[in-house]
Amino acid sequence: MNLELQVQERENESTVFLQGEVDVYTASTLKESLLPLTEKQDEKVVVDLSEVDYIDSTGLGIFIGALKSTDKHGSSLKLVGLNDRVSRLFDITGLNEVMDIEEGKREEA
Amino acid sequence: MKQIESSLYQIYKEMLSNYLESKNEHTLYSAQQFSKEMIEQDMSPEDMISLHLSVFREIIQYVPDDVEDSFDVLLEVMVGYGLAHREHQSLRDRQRELESELNVAAQMQQSLLPSDPPSNENGVELGLISVPAGKMSGDYYHYMTDDHGRLGVAVADVIGKGVPAALCMSMIKYAIDSLPEQRLQPGPLLENVNRVVEQNIDNHMFITMVYGFYDPDVHQFHYAGAGHEPGFFYRAKTDTFEDLKTKGLVLGLSKKTSYNEYVAEVELNDMIVLLSDGVTECRYGNDFIERDQITALIRKYSHLTAQEIVENVYRDLERLQSFQLRDDFTLLILRRNM
Numbered sequence: 001m002n003l004e005l006q007v008q009e010r011e012n013e014s015t016v017f018l019q020g021e022v023d024v025y026t027a028s029t030l031k032e033s034l035l036p037l038t039e040k041q042d043e044k045v046v047v048d049l050s051e052v053d054y055i056d057s058t059g060l061g062i063f064i065g066a067l068k069s070t071d072k073h074g075s076s077l078k079l080v081g082l083n084d085r086v087s088r089l090f091d092i093t094g095l096n097e098v099m100d101i102e103e104g105k106r107e108e109a
Numbered sequence: 110m111k112q113i114e115s116s117l118y119q120i121y122k123e124m125l126s127n128y129l130e131s132k133n134e135h136t137l138y139s140a141q142q143f144s145k146e147m148i149e150q151d152m153s154p155e156d157m158i159s160l161h162l163s164v165f166r167e168i169i170q171y172v173p174d175d176v177e178d179s180f181d182v183l184l185e186v187m188v189g190y191g192l193a194h195r196e197h198q199s200l201r202d203r204q205r206e207l208e209s210e211l212n213v214a215a216q217m218q219q220s221l222l223p224s225d226p227p228s229n230e231n232g233v234e235l236g237l238i239s240v241p242a243g244k245m246s247g248d249y250y251h252y253m254t255d256d257h258g259r260l261g262v263a264v265a266d267v268i269g270k271g272v273p274a275a276l277c278m279s280m281i282k283y284a285i286d287s288l289p290e291q292r293l294q295p296g297p298l299l300e301n302v303n304r305v306v307e308q309n310i311d312n313h314m315f316i317t318m319v320y321g322f323y324d325p326d327v328h329q330f331h332y333a334g335a336g337h338e339p340g341f342f343y344r345a346k347t348d349t350f351e352d353l354k355t356k357g358l359v360l361g362l363s364k365k366t367s368y369n370e371y372v373a374e375v376e377l378n379d380m381i382v383l384l385s386d387g388v389t390e391c392r393y394g395n396d397f398i399e400r401d402q403i404t405a406l407i408r409k410y411s412h413l414t415a416q417e418i419v420e421n422v423y424r425d426l427e428r429l430q431s432f433q434l435r436d437d438f439t440l441l442i443l444r445r446n447m
Contacts, residue, residue, distance in 0.1 A: 024269065031313070057268040057315075057386065064362055065313035093317065093336035094358035 003029055007037070013044040019051035022059030031062045038069040038077060045070070050081030055089055067099060078102065117147075122164045129168065151198070153191035155184050211272075215244045218275055221282045223252055227416070231258045231325040232447030236415030238423045239385075239439040247274025248385045248437040249281045249318075258325055261293055264439050265318035265360075266337065266385040273314075274437075280309055281316065295320045295333035296370040299357065303335065303368075306361040316360040319353075319383055323443060328375045330443075333368045335360045338386045341404055343411075345378035350404040353381065380415075381443045382407060387436035388426070398426065407442070415442045 003026035004019040014037050022030055037045045045066070049055075063079070070077045078100040082090065087103055090096045124143065128136040147157060162180050166172050227235035231254065239250055247267035254260050265281045267274040284305040288298060298320050306316055319340060321332030334355025341350045357368045375381070389400060403422070410421045419440045427434070 057266075061268050061313040061315060064315055064359075068312050068362070092338060093315075094356065095336070095362075097356075098358060098363065 002026065005029060005033055007033060012042055013046070015046040015048060017048045017051070021054045021056075022052060022062070023054065023056040024058040027058045027062050030059070031065065034062065034066050035069060038066050038075050039073050041074045043075040044078070045075060046078045046080060048081050049079060049083075049086060052081075052086060053083065055086050060089060060093065060095070063099070064095070076100070118160065118164065121160055122167065125161075125164055126168050154187040154194060155191050158184055158187055211244050214272070214275070215241075218245055218279070221279055222250065227252055228254075229415075229446075230254070231260065232445060233260055233323055233325065234415040234444045234446050235260070235262070236417070236419040236442040236444075237440070238419040239437070240423065240434060241270070241437045242387070242434040243271050245272055245275035246437045247271070247278055248387065248439040249278045250439050250441060251282075251285060252441075255293065255322075259322045260325075260443070261320070261322040262381075262383060262441060262443060263318060263320040264337070264340075264383045264385055264441055265316055266387075266437070266439075267316050268314050270437055277310065277314060277316065280306060281318065293322065294370065295322070295331055296368045299333050299335050299360070299368040300366065303360045303366050304364060307364050310361040315362060317386075318360055319355065321381070321383075323375065323381070323445070325447075328445065330373045330375050330381055331370060332373070333357060333370045335366075335368060338384060338389055340384055341380075341382040341400075341407070342373055343380035343382065343404075343407070344376070345380075346376060348408070350382075350401075350407075352400075353383075375445045377445055377447075379445050380407070380411075383441040383443075385437060385439040387434065387438035388440055398429070415444050418442055 002020050003022060006017040008015045008017070016034060016037070018030070020026065034045070034047070037043060047063075063077075066077055069075075079090075080102040082101065082103050087096075087101075090099065090101060120143065124136055124139055127133075128140075158180065162177075222239070227237055229235065235252060237250060237252070239246065239248055241248070247270045249263070249265040249267070251263040252260065263285070265278070267277040267281075281302060284302040285298070287305075288301055299318065302318065310316070315336070317335055317337040319332065319334040319337040321330055323330050332353070332355065335357045336359030337355070339355065340353035342353045343350050353373075355369070355371060358366045373381070384403075388403060389398065403426075406422045406425055407418060410418045413421065419442055422440060423438065426438075
């Protein structure tokens with residue numbers, strides 16, 4: 001399974017659209033795009049997961065690394081559009097308590 | 110060496126002249142066998158061609174110049190194959206070395222886990238199975254009876270699998286070992302382990318863990334979890350499974366995390382089931398196994414001993430995934446039997 005990735009950059013805000021699976025095979029692709037965004041001060045990084053069916057623990061690790069990076073660089077991270085399976089993973093791991101997460105399909109702005 | 114060469118020469122000569130006379134298939138089969146022998150003896154492709162040419166010259170006495178010269182070209186071409194062959198050879202040796210290193214490491218890792226089989230004392234029975242997807246495991250488990258007869262159990266799961274996960278796993282072991290015994294209350298234990306992990310782990314890694322102990326004096330199970338896949342609590346009286354839910358952040362993310370402690374009253378024949386996500390992430394085809402399929406399997410074997418239950422559940426799930434584990438698999442069952 002592959003991961004398609006698109007980044008939309010605006011002033012101080014970037015949205016990463018993902019499609020596919022974030023797992024041990026695709027995690028490094030996500031890391032390479034996501035991490036640099038979180039390293040910009042005051043940047044609002046939004047990750048749209050509406051088209052992601054599955055995240056494994058390696059994939060989850062990338063979001064944890066990104067979260068740590070936002071703390072360090074004064075940026076922020078928000079996840080939107082999590083499906084039930086993905087949402088459950090953030091729930092079990094307690095990450096929903098420390099991350100900004102918006103569940104369900106994201107409304108078109 | 111000279112002797113081997115001359116005997117090879119003889120064998121090859123016999124084979125070739127046989128074939129030229131009779132054209133029979135059997136000789137071609139011997140040629141296949143011969144090539145295996147040559148590879149074994151590290152004979153390069155270009156040497157093989159030289160051998161062929163000298164034997165051929167001797168057999169047919171006169172080789173036309175053109176044919177003779179064409180071998181120069183063939184030899185040059187085969188030099189490239191020869192180099193590739195030698196590289197393959199050296200990679201194969203290197204791979205054998207790595208494999209034996211990995212075997213030693215896997216043995217060392219085994220020594221970090223409890224070596225005595227789980228004992229059945231103080232009115233509880235323990236069953237445990239832990240199988241790595243590769244040679245080394247990112248799952249950690251632990252069981253130990255303390256001086257008060259309380260049985261402590263833990264399952265931890267390091268993100269990913271293989272060697273990096275295995276290296277991290279040892280950290281959990283040392284973190285638990287370094288705690289004084291009175292600190293083995295689940296909440297504080299996880300808080301301590303978290304501090305160690307947080308300081309020593311890569312940014313993108315984390316560990317999930319569940320720890321609990323059974324107190325046979327009051328028949329209670331005290332537990333806490335750090336972002337770990339929920340286990341199950343089986344009530345014998347009603348023959349039902351409940352999720353053993355815990356709230357708590359994964360280990361390694363934040364230094365200041367605290368962990369809630371929960372208590373379950375354990376009645377006769379009740380079971381506590383702890384597992385790693387290798388159990389719940391079992392996949393067959395494109396489907397994931399559902400949690401109620403796991404509880405159905407546990408129920409199916411519940412008339413057996415705890416150890417037999419975990420072994421049978423593993424066997425069934427292994428078969429379901431065509432014997433290809435995608436992740437490390439650990440399943441632990443504790444049952445009150447007195």
